[in-house]
Amino acid sequence: MNTAILIPARLASTRFPEKMLQALNGKALIKHVYDICRNTGFDTIVLTDSKKIASIIPEAVVTESADNGTERCSWFVTNAINNYKNFVNVQGDMPDVTEDIINAVANNLENYEVSTAYTPMSEEERSNPHNVKVIHNGKTARWFGRGFTGYGDWHLGVYGYTRKSLLDYMHLRVYNEEHVEKLEQLRWLQNNYEIGVTQVEFDGLEINTPEDLKEWHSRNSH
Numbered sequence: 001m002n003t004a005i006l007i008p009a010r011l012a013s014t015r016f017p018e019k020m021l022q023a024l025n026g027k028a029l030i031k032h033v034y035d036i037c038r039n040t041g042f043d044t045i046v047l048t049d050s051k052k053i054a055s056i057i058p059e060a061v062v063t064e065s066a067d068n069g070t071e072r073c074s075w076f077v078t079n080a081i082n083n084y085k086n087f088v089n090v091q092g093d094m095p096d097v098t099e100d101i102i103n104a105v106a107n108n109l110e111n112y113e114v115s116t117a118y119t120p121m122s123e124e125e126r127s128n129p130h131n132v133k134v135i136h137n138g139k140t141a142r143w144f145g146r147g148f149t150g151y152g153d154w155h156l157g158v159y160g161y162t163r164k165s166l167l168d169y170m171h172l173r174v175y176n177e178e179h180v181e182k183l184e185q186l187r188w189l190q191n192n193y194e195i196g197v198t199q200v201e202f203d204g205l206e207i208n209t210p211e212d213l214k215e216w217h218s219r220n221s222h
Contacts, residue, residue, distance in 0.1 A: 002085035003106055004043045008069030009092040011050035015209050020053055020092055022213055031056055032095045040099045047072045068184040074169040091157035096204020104198045105160040112196030114188050115160035118153040119202040126150055141195040144183050
């Protein structure tokens with residue numbers, strides 16, 4: 001199979017230390033996401049800086065340090081023996097990611113070197129300066145940001161990459177906006193890559209804080 005799913009999983013987290021090991025209905029968050037990804041039929045590999053995480057995931061690769069998940073994926077393509085043509089990067093803190101989202105992002109790599117997904121946001125969510133929004137024209141992303149409010153769609157943390165684009169990533173210029181927004185995908189846009197976007201259905205949570213974990217348990221307690 002020419003496509004693999006990569007799940008970057010850093011143990012340290014500023015807002016929620018060791019969140020990848022937090023239990024969701026008796027299963028570690030990272031294992032929960034890993035199992036969903038495996039159900040797609042794609043080979044699935046966890047990329048981590050932690051032996052703790054690697055100990056609970058059969059297909060895990062311990063990588064060097066990286067500034068973000070895309071850099072960790074780029075390290076894998078550059079340093080690990082593999083023959084995959086395309087890659088889907090699924091965030092390890094997305095326990096509600098679906099097979100449909102993953103497949104939609106993977107399929108859009110037929111048209112673009114980089115792809116991602118979005119879903120509509122409520123007006124209340126658009127007014128939250130912490131939510132990541134994407135501005136797009138229905139086919140490609142024009143900008144990503146947290147700070148602007150009142151417009152944009154909810155950008156989901158699932159990316160598709162061709163092999164070439166990941167090999168290129170570490171050599172691209174890093175602009176100040178990437179540091180300000182703390183959004184690694186801006187590196188593609190600011191180096192003139194097109195990012196194909198696909199609208200998907202998503203009504204789940206990303207686990208960024210202990211409060212998110214409590215809400216997830218509340219939603220899934222029945």
